[in-house]
Amino acid sequence: MLKRLSTTAALLALCALPLRLAAQEHKAVAPAGNEMTLTGQVVDVNCYVSMGASGAGHKQCAAACAKKGVALAILSDGTLYMPVSSKPGDPQNSRLEPFVEGRVKVTGTHRMSSGLHTIEIKTIEAAT
Numbered sequence: 001m002l003k004r005l006s007t008t009a010a011l012l013a014l015c016a017l018p019l020r021l022a023a024q025e026h027k028a029v030a031p032a033g034n035e036m037t038l039t040g041q042v043v044d045v046n047c048y049v050s051m052g053a054s055g056a057g058h059k060q061c062a063a064a065c066a067k068k069g070v071a072l073a074i075l076s077d078g079t080l081y082m083p084v085s086s087k088p089g090d091p092q093n094s095r096l097e098p099f100v101e102g103r104v105k106v107t108g109t110h111r112m113s114s115g116l117h118t119i120e121i122k123t124i125e126a127a128t
Contacts (some may be wrong), residue, residue, distance in 0.1 A: 033109035033120065039127045040076030040106075042099045048075065061102040072096040074106060074119065081110070081119040095121060103127035 044062035047053035047070075050102050053061065053077070066072050074081045083092035096104075104128040109120040 003097050024101075033111040035107070036110045036119075037105065037107045038074065038076045038081065038119070039100065039103065040074040040081070042072055042096045042101060043080070044073045045071045045082075048073075048080075055101060057092050062100045063097070066093055066097050066100060069093070071092070074104060079117055080104075081117045083121050084111075084118040085122060092121065095124060098122070099124070099126060 041054065042062075043054045044058070044065045046065060047058065047061060062072075071082065073083065074096070083096060085092060103126065104124055106119060106121055106124045108122045111118045111120070
């Protein structure tokens with residue numbers, strides 16, 4: 001009986017090992033970021049990327065899309081910056097919604113990962 005229990009325990013431990021190793025492989029390390037200030041226009045990513053829609057004439061559509069969960073981003077000098085948070089489950093659309101299709105000045109931590117520019121926003125205000 002004891003032999004059967006120890007054999008079963010050893011077998012379970014061996015089966016669990018690949019799961020633990022796989023979990024460790026998926027832990028991503030955030031790339032180091034640099035502090036920056038950028039000025040740009042808050043755009044609805046879907047309409048901007050798929051149709052080129054932006055600006056004052058698109059404000060109502062962008063606001064409606066944002067309320068339904070479409071991502072907002074900051075377009076600065078031809079580069080889209082996706083707002084992110086270092087906290088899990090912390091969406092950033094609510095911080096950008098008041099400025100939809102308007103210009104903003106943002107300070108925060110810029111990172112680039114897999115070709116995607118992100119900004120972890122520290123301060124945001126309407127740009128003059």
